[in-house]
Amino acid sequence: MTSTRPVTDHHPTGAVYDRGYRPYDGPRGGRRAATFALYRASIRRALGIRRSWRQKVAPFVLLGIVTVPAIVNVGIAYVTRDSIANRIQFITYREYVGVSSALLVFVAITAPDIVCPDRRQRVLPLLFARPLTGVDYVIAKVGALFSILFAFSFLPQVVLFVGQALVSDSALDYTRDNADILWKVPVAVALLALFYAVIGVAIASLTSRRIVAGASFIGLFLVSSITSGILVGDVQEQATGSAAALINVLGLPLYLRDLVFLGQIDPESGLKGVQNGGLYAVLAYAAALGLGIAVLLRRYRWTER
Amino acid sequence: MTSSTLLHLSEVTKRYGPVTALDSLTAEVPPGRIGVVGANGAGKTTLFRILLGLARPTAGVVEVRGVSVADDPIGVRSRLGYMPEHDCLPLDQTAADIVGTFGEIGGLPARAARQRASDVLDLVGLDEARFRSVGGFSTGMRQRTKLAQALVGDPDLVLLDEPTAGLDPAGREEMLALVARLGTFGISVLMATHLLDDVQQVCDHVLMIDAGRLVVSGLTESLLERTGVVTVDVGGGDASELLLGELAILGLTAEMVDGTVEMALETENDLDRLRDVIARLELPLYRLGSRLTSLDEVFMQRAAHR
Numbered sequence: 001m002t003s004t005r006p007v008t009d010h011h012p013t014g015a016v017y018d019r020g021y022r023p024y025d026g027p028r029g030g031r032r033a034a035t036f037a038l039y040r041a042s043i044r045r046a047l048g049i050r051r052s053w054r055q056k057v058a059p060f061v062l063l064g065i066v067t068v069p070a071i072v073n074v075g076i077a078y079v080t081r082d083s084i085a086n087r088i089q090f091i092t093y094r095e096y097v098g099v100s101s102a103l104l105v106f107v108a109i110t111a112p113d114i115v116c117p118d119r120r121q122r123v124l125p126l127l128f129a130r131p132l133t134g135v136d137y138v139i140a141k142v143g144a145l146f147s148i149l150f151a152f153s154f155l156p157q158v159v160l161f162v163g164q165a166l167v168s169d170s171a172l173d174y175t176r177d178n179a180d181i182l183w184k185v186p187v188a189v190a191l192l193a194l195f196y197a198v199i200g201v202a203i204a205s206l207t208s209r210r211i212v213a214g215a216s217f218i219g220l221f222l223v224s225s226i227t228s229g230i231l232v233g234d235v236q237e238q239a240t241g242s243a244a245a246l247i248n249v250l251g252l253p254l255y256l257r258d259l260v261f262l263g264q265i266d267p268e269s270g271l272k273g274v275q276n277g278g279l280y281a282v283l284a285y286a287a288a289l290g291l292g293i294a295v296l297l298r299r300y301r302w303t304e305r
Numbered sequence: 306m307t308s309s310t311l312l313h314l315s316e317v318t319k320r321y322g323p324v325t326a327l328d329s330l331t332a333e334v335p336p337g338r339i340g341v342v343g344a345n346g347a348g349k350t351t352l353f354r355i356l357l358g359l360a361r362p363t364a365g366v367v368e369v370r371g372v373s374v375a376d377d378p379i380g381v382r383s384r385l386g387y388m389p390e391h392d393c394l395p396l397d398q399t400a401a402d403i404v405g406t407f408g409e410i411g412g413l414p415a416r417a418a419r420q421r422a423s424d425v426l427d428l429v430g431l432d433e434a435r436f437r438s439v440g441g442f443s444t445g446m447r448q449r450t451k452l453a454q455a456l457v458g459d460p461d462l463v464l465l466d467e468p469t470a471g472l473d474p475a476g477r478e479e480m481l482a483l484v485a486r487l488g489t490f491g492i493s494v495l496m497a498t499h500l501l502d503d504v505q506q507v508c509d510h511v512l513m514i515d516a517g518r519l520v521v522s523g524l525t526e527s528l529l530e531r532t533g534v535v536t537v538d539v540g541g542g543d544a545s546e547l548l549l550g551e552l553a554i555l556g557l558t559a560e561m562v563d564g565t566v567e568m569a570l571e572t573e574n575d576l577d578r579l580r581d582v583i584a585r586l587e588l589p590l591y592r593l594g595s596r597l598t599s600l601d602e603v604f605m606q607r608a609a610h611r
Contacts, residue, residue, distance in 0.1 A: 021490040024459035028412040037409035122393045129387035130410045131379045
């Protein structure tokens with residue numbers, strides 16, 4: 001029902017047309033398309049795309065910060081390539097997973113930013129009036145944050161790997177010698193990104209105020225880390241650690257990282273020497289993740305009974 | 306239910322604990338512009354939430370264009386547009402971005418969503434302002450943006466919850482004109498409001514709800530005709546007072562309005578009795594006409610008799 005009615009034809013130089021209303025008869029997606037659209041909108045928001053320059057600062061400063069160690073490492077390798085010191089690694093691939101606290105700050109800023117305004121500005125009723133369910137909403141929001149965290153943790157690893165390969169005697173030999181890195185890094189990074197994304201969005205879902213959500217996220221990690229540190233004590237001076245190390249929420253994905261890279265708990269960590277420490281770490285990680293998902297599904301169970 | 310039925314409501318009940326928001330609501334509503342009227346708390350928003358599948362009725366059946374909301378809420382929602390009463394727009398985004406994003410979330414491909422966002426913002430009169438942040442919009446502009454996001458997916462039916470709330474008289478007239486135009490685009494409208502004048506102005510069907518119960522459902526014109534009041538001009542002053550007194554003695558409901566007598570026709574014989582009284586009193590009859598009552602009066606009368 002396209003209407004093109006000339007509003008006036010008195011002017012020989014042209015006419016203004018009321019284009020009226022044009023129905024849409026093209027393809028339509030369902031839940032999957034709606035979820036993907038919300039996912040993309042959340043990524044755009046998190047990265048500050050179509051927003052003011054201020055909103056673009058945080059993500060790209062973070063990307064810069066997390067990439068610095070890789071660049072420094074590659075630089076050292078290049079400078080010392082002909083010396084005895086060329087085997088010295090400033091940072092290892094394992095250590096590079098989750099080493100930057102900038103990632104935590106980024107989650108504390110971004111998770112509330114992609115979730116809290118929907119509740120505070122009462123956008124949720126509009127979203128759920130679309131072919132979208134609460135589960136779809138959770139998938140889109142967690143998926144968006146997961147993707148950014150994965151990318152921002154993985155890209156510096158790529159820089160490190162490619163840089164190290166290029167400054168080594170033979171890029172092919174370097175790649176062959178470090179072939180296991182090619183699966184260990186993405187798996188470990190994915191475990192870390194998933195954990196931070198679920199916990200970050202779950203905490204943010206509990207409030208409509210961004211500042212409260214961000215402070216709560218940082219607070220959870222600080223309090224759990226300090227509490228765990230007090231209970232476990234100085235690991236360096238003890239023969240064995242303690243299961244109390246699992247209280248440290250910050251450390252949970254790092255234990256899984258160590259299991260991926262080393263096949264066991266890091267002998268330097270708070271869980272060293274604890275019987276079945278690896279299993280406990282996996283269970284604690286799964287429990288925290290499960291709790292986060294349960295909170296999210298509860299908070300976005302939109303249909304009233 | 307006929308094939309031309311837009312909404313089929315059968316014994317729809319919704320309880321929140323001890324509170325009954327909707328009580329055995331039954332109605333067949335044809336496509337068009339439908340006004341859902343009732344006081345605040347009458348159950349209008351609850352009905353909308355049930356139609357959107359956001360609330361499950363405690364009992365009863367709800368169908369939109371023959372599709373059961375309980376069986377396929379996603380399918381129903383994919384062809385609905387919804388404009389809530391309250392503020393619901395992300396204030397730090399532009400109108401074009403908001404409407405385009407909601408178009409995509411409604412299932413449109415990205416390019417089509419952006420194009421339609423531009424079209425519907427043009428339609429609601431926000432063509433010039435579409436790249437401005439909604440945070441800087443007036444109430445009227447925000448209402449238009451809310452309407453645009455409801456229309457961007459080219460819905461079969463739009464649910465408008467108090468679309469004129471907070472608007473000044475000029476803004477209200479413009480919004481009502483836009484709502485009236487939607488019918489010509491093949492889009493049915495369900496407009497919830499407590500302003501009966503709005504419904505009378507743009508809706509061709511009325512669904513009146515009071516305390517969760519259906520008061521009346523029917524064509525606006527037929528409601529106005531059925532509840533007529535006759536205006537009798539017998540010269541005003543003493544003549545009108547005399548007539549009024551005689552009608553009161555006979556138990557007929559009448560009142561003086563601006564010098565003329567207005568009498569409610571409550572039975573089929575009332576008009577004959579009025580004629581006989583005027584003849585017996587030998588009063589001059591200058592004018593006898595049927596006055597179309599407002600929907601407010603229809604509502605008050607029906608609600609009182611329920």
